[in-house]
Amino acid sequence: MTETSAVPAPGLRERKKQRTRSALIDTALDLFLAKGYEATTIDEIVAAVDVSQRTFFRYFAGKEEVALSMMREYDQRFLSVLAARPAEEPPIAALAAAIRGVFDEVRRSDDDHASRFAKVRDVVENNPALAVAQLRYFNELEQELTSILARRMNVDLATDLRPTLIGATFLAVMRVAFESCAHESRFQTDEVTARIGEVFALASETLPRAWSGD
Amino acid sequence: MTETSAVPAPGLRERKKQRTRSALIDTALDLFLAKGYEATTIDEIVAAVDVSQRTFFRYFAGKEEVALSMMREYDQRFLSVLAARPAEEPPIAALAAAIRGVFDEVRRSDDDHASRFAKVRDVVENNPALAVAQLRYFNELEQELTSILARRMNVDLATDLRPTLIGATFLAVMRVAFESCAHESRFQTDEVTARIGEVFALASETLPRAWSGD
DNA sequence: AGAATTTATGTCAGCTCCTGACAGATGACA
DNA sequence: TGTCATCTGTCAGGAGCTGACATAAATTCT
Numbered sequence: 001m002t003e004t005s006a007v008p009a010p011g012l013r014e015r016k017k018q019r020t021r022s023a024l025i026d027t028a029l030d031l032f033l034a035k036g037y038e039a040t041t042i043d044e045i046v047a048a049v050d051v052s053q054r055t056f057f058r059y060f061a062g063k064e065e066v067a068l069s070m071m072r073e074y075d076q077r078f079l080s081v082l083a084a085r086p087a088e089e090p091p092i093a094a095l096a097a098a099i100r101g102v103f104d105e106v107r108r109s110d111d112d113h114a115s116r117f118a119k120v121r122d123v124v125e126n127n128p129a130l131a132v133a134q135l136r137y138f139n140e141l142e143q144e145l146t147s148i149l150a151r152r153m154n155v156d157l158a159t160d161l162r163p164t165l166i167g168a169t170f171l172a173v174m175r176v177a178f179e180s181c182a183h184e185s186r187f188q189t190d191e192v193t194a195r196i197g198e199v200f201a202l203a204s205e206t207l208p209r210a211w212s213g214d
Numbered sequence: 215m216t217e218t219s220a221v222p223a224p225g226l227r228e229r230k231k232q233r234t235r236s237a238l239i240d241t242a243l244d245l246f247l248a249k250g251y252e253a254t255t256i257d258e259i260v261a262a263v264d265v266s267q268r269t270f271f272r273y274f275a276g277k278e279e280v281a282l283s284m285m286r287e288y289d290q291r292f293l294s295v296l297a298a299r300p301a302e303e304p305p306i307a308a309l310a311a312a313i314r315g316v317f318d319e320v321r322r323s324d325d326d327h328a329s330r331f332a333k334v335r336d337v338v339e340n341n342p343a344l345a346v347a348q349l350r351y352f353n354e355l356e357q358e359l360t361s362i363l364a365r366r367m368n369v370d371l372a373t374d375l376r377p378t379l380i381g382a383t384f385l386a387v388m389r390v391a392f393e394s395c396a397h398e399s400r401f402q403t404d405e406v407t408a409r410i411g412e413v414f415a416l417a418s419e420t421l422p423r424a425w426s427g428d
Numbered sequence: 429a430g431a432a433t434t435t436a437t438g439t440c441a442g443c444t445c446c447t448g449a450c451a452g453a454t455g456a457c458a
Numbered sequence: 459t460g461t462c463a464t465c466t467g468t469c470a471g472g473a474g475c476t477g478a479c480a481t482a483a484a485t486t487c488t
């Protein structure tokens with residue numbers, strides 16, 4: 001009953017692909033949770049799903065990707081929500097609204113997503129290599145984010161550094177919020193959104209003061 | 215004439231180690247510049263230095279480390295300069311002063327350092343994998359930085375998120391400065407310091423406004 | 429429906445990064 | 459000089475990842 005418009009019929013082939021992809025993600029996450037990320041080998045994952053190793057690497061560029069592929073989906077949603085915000089809105093307000101929008105979507109979606117999300121955060125928090133990979137994702141997100149901001153502010157990225165500055169500091173603040181949640185093992189969406197609100201308020205109070213030379 | 219106290223005599227063994235370490239770094243960087251990072255294999259590096267592969271991995275945890283080991287040294291200097299700043303200084307001012315201090319040191323040191331620095335930035339900028347590793351370094355730096363800030367501000371890191379916020383945004387701004395330099399292939403220390411100054415001024419003007427809801 | 433074409437998957441062979449275990453070489457120190 | 463600690467080399471092997479080619483399956487065409 002999930003209807004995404006402009007997609008007449010997924011087709012058997014496409015459905016099978018989605019199924020294997022999901023299977024790979026789920027069993028990988030479960031194995032990571034059970035045995036740890038490093039200790040889990042790709043051979044074990046593909047054996048459990050009953051596909052060849054080569055197939056795995058056609059779906060995911062590497063072992064990290066399968067763990068973080070979901071994050072990327074959320075990032076993409078965030079960006080599209082942001083792009084849809086009215087242009088008159090000041091940058092930080094638009095960013096805050098976009099974050100809230102994504103969490104609303106997640107909350108409304110099937111429990112499946114929420115449980116996967118919790119698993120991913122759990123796995124990532126307990127593994128340095130994945131934390132690094134997550135940094136990379138944040139970095140990619142930052143680039144897409146700044147280009148959207150530049151469009152909104154109607155300036156050129158190469159000559160005007162303000163979109164870059166705002167995007168970078170915004171994501172830094174978000175990162176602080178997420179990490180403080182992780183540090184206290186608070187992964188429920190309600191807790192996370194609440195924390196984001198707190199950190200946002202704190203940032204609005206702290207940063208202007210700090211950067212104006214106080 | 216560089217005197218680090220409490221080091222009576224380096225000893226032959228220690229000197230040899232330093233020599234191998236330096237040789238590995240230099241030849242690695244040169245090979246990276248000549249053939250590219252990915253295309254350069256560890257076997258080639260150790261062959262050029264005439265050491266076994268096993269030895270390489272005893273000096274560096276991985277291929278990335280040899281390229282970025284220098285960055286880490288600068289980071290350490292930055293942190294120690296920061297720790298030495300007077301406690302009355304506001305956080306951002308102390309951070310700015312520490313950055314300036316490190317660049318002064320670099321400028322005063324042998325040309326060796328400067329040329330290595332240029333090589334490193336060149337190699338890193340042209341390779342995604344290294345850019346990722348650099349993100350990791352930035353992240354480690356951030357943690358050490360925030361704990362120093364917390365000590366300066368005399369608060370607890372776990373309960374007061376302000377040091378984390380300030381540290382994260384400060385490094386974000388520095389990153390913007392560095393990346394804008396790299397984007398224009400400006401690696402001279404004078405150019406970099408000048409750019410840092412500009413970005414700092416821009417941040418002081420932009421961020422307070424953005425975060426106070428303008 | 430059957431043939432033709434596209435596309436996903438499997439197999440295999442091989443490269444590179446990285447590690448553990450053990451043996452040999454070399455500087456440190458009495 | 460001889461003992462000891464430490465650095466280094468060699469070997470074997472596992473894990474991640476890729477290219478090339480063949481097979482199987484789904485889509486499209488006739």
